[in-house]
Amino acid sequence: MASMSPCPVPPEQRPQEEFQQLCTSWFFTWPTESQQGLDKALLISWFGILPLTVLVASGSWTLRNDPPRLLAAGAVAAFVLPMLLLVRQWLGWSYVHKRLLAEQVEYEESGWYDGQVWEKPLAWRERDMLMARHEVRPILGRLARAMAWTAGLMLVGGSLCQAL
Structure with missing residues (x-):
């Protein structure tokens, strides 16, 4: 019977070891402690990419002459990075969960x-x-809430860009 034999799975491929690897990874520890820790890391990534997205948005002739819409478009576009980071974390944690x-x-x-x-x-x-x-x-729950908020902020921001 296979379940009575010693574990043939290499240690680094055992689910509990994979869990520990994620828990010690700098990137994957963001959602492990609290929702506030995750939100802080995402906010830092958003602020970090914001100057670049505003710079790219300034290439538009219509936005260049409309600073409020330029900033709004750059702010909405900057949400792409936090969303990508959340998706990557979701993939890693859901794989270990499975x-x-x-x-x-x-x-x-x-x-x-x-x-x-x-x-x-x-x-x-x-x-x-x-x-x-x-x-x-609970980690997957935090990630799901953060993804919902990020998607919601992108939609609201996109609507505001249209309204301005």
Whole structure:
């Protein structure tokens, strides 16, 4: 029986190890602590890209002579970077979430794409399920809220650009 044998999955490909790798990554730790920490990092990225987006928007003849619309267009365009960062974080955390919830672990034994599957023992499944529910799911919730706010701000900003 495969579940009684020792774990053949290389340590770096085990779901819990993948979770730990994300938790120690500078980029992926943004949503781990609180919504405020994530919001602060996203706001910094937005302010960081804002001068560039305003500069690009100033290339438009119609916007060049209308400073309020120029700033509004640059501000809306600057939301693209935080949204891309959120999507990348969502992909990483949802991948680990899926691996933690799975009853089997897919892995590469030699690195030559020789896909293997190992069934997790019951104790591993229970531990992984708890980790997925109580540690990863709140992170995904924070990311979902941040993506909704960012998309909403982009829509409202786009509407304001049209109204100005």
